[in-house]
Amino acid sequence: MDFDFSPIIANWRFLGGGLLVTILLSISTIVCATILGAAVGLGRTYSNGWLRVPLTFYVDSMRAMPILVILVWIFFAFPIAFGLTLPPFLAALLALTLHISAYVSEIVRAGVVSVRFGQVRAGLALGMSSAQIIRKIVLPQAIVRILPPYGSILSITIKETAVATVIAVPEYMHQSEVVASQSLRPIEVFTMAMVVYFILLFPVTRGVDFVYRRIAHLGRS
Numbered sequence: 001m002d003f004d005f006s007p008i009i010a011n012w013r014f015l016g017g018g019l020l021v022t023i024l025l026s027i028s029t030i031v032c033a034t035i036l037g038a039a040v041g042l043g044r045t046y047s048n049g050w051l052r053v054p055l056t057f058y059v060d061s062m063r064a065m066p067i068l069v070i071l072v073w074i075f076f077a078f079p080i081a082f083g084l085t086l087p088p089f090l091a092a093l094l095a096l097t098l099h100i101s102a103y104v105s106e107i108v109r110a111g112v113v114s115v116r117f118g119q120v121r122a123g124l125a126l127g128m129s130s131a132q133i134i135r136k137i138v139l140p141q142a143i144v145r146i147l148p149p150y151g152s153i154l155s156i157t158i159k160e161t162a163v164a165t166v167i168a169v170p171e172y173m174h175q176s177e178v179v180a181s182q183s184l185r186p187i188e189v190f191t192m193a194m195v196v197y198f199i200l201l202f203p204v205t206r207g208v209d210f211v212y213r214r215i216a217h218l219g220r221s
Contacts, residue, residue, distance in 0.1 A: 007183035008192050011175075018175030019196065025092060025171055026158045026200075032097040033157065037104025044105065045112050046134070055105075062102035068163055071095040075167045092164035100157050107149045111142035144212070144219030151208030155201050162197075172196060 008015065044055045062070070074095045079085040086094065115138045123133040165174035173193060180189040 003188055004185055005188050005192070007179055007185050008189060011179045011183075015172065015175050015179065015192075018170055018172040021089070021169065022158070022161050022171040022173075023200075025089065025096070025161045025164065025169070028093050029096040029100060029157050029161070030154060032093065033100035033104050033153075036097060037101035038108050040101060040105035041108030042112065042134075045109050046130075059102045059105055062099050063106075065099075067095065067099045067160055068166065070099055071163060071167060088164070088167045088169045091167060092161070092169045096157065096160060096164075100153060100160075103153055103156075104150070107146045107153065108142070110149075111146035112138055114145055115141050141219045144215055147208055147212040147215075151205055151212075154204050154208065158200055158204065159197065 040055050040059065044052055044059070047055070071092060074086065075088065075091040078091075119137050120133055123137050128136070161171055162173040164171050165177060168174065176189050176193045180186040183189065
């Protein structure tokens with residue numbers, strides 16, 4: 001079998017534009033999901049019982065549904081139900097954020113409850129308020145402890161942006177499918193896609209591991 005990578009070279013600008021969209025969608029999702037997930041995780045840990053019920057339902061429902069189902073519903077059913085049509089990029093961002101934030105919330109909650117309660121009692125004995133205890137005692141340790149699973153979430157987020165191709169978001173996988181169908185060179189195009197995703201993901205995972213090894217002692221108690 002002869003391999004011909006000339007279609008990739010000829011369409012490098014087209015594929016590069018898709019790569020930029022993938023990076024933008026990944027960063028936007030990570031930021032939004034981290035903020036929402038942290039809020040949900042802290043809410044489930046420290047809120048009153050009446051708020052925990054809807055938050056728990058949100059987390060369980062988002063983790064129970066495939067991201068593809070959420071994405072398709074938001075893009076196709078949301079306009080029918082609410083009369084509001086979202087652009088493909090915003091629909092993908094919303095779906096990914098809702099899905100990923102559920103996992104982030106559980107990571108945050110696990111990190112917070114892993115801090116020994118004796119430290120909270122010590123803070124109370126010193127006259128610290130609940131907000132001060134969370135900010136100065138619990139969160140600094142929890143943030144360090146959640147780094148390894150959070151690194152996995154970063155990788156998952158970048159990979160799951162590829163599902164946005166089903167609603168024609170011009171990210172890298174979508175652009176690769178276009179080039180592959182036009183050039184009739186799917187092996188070469190999708191092999192390059194594998195390489196590109198590896199190049200994106202490897203520094204992220206190794207970077208998080210490197211940072212964690214440097215600061216892991218700060219999370220020990």
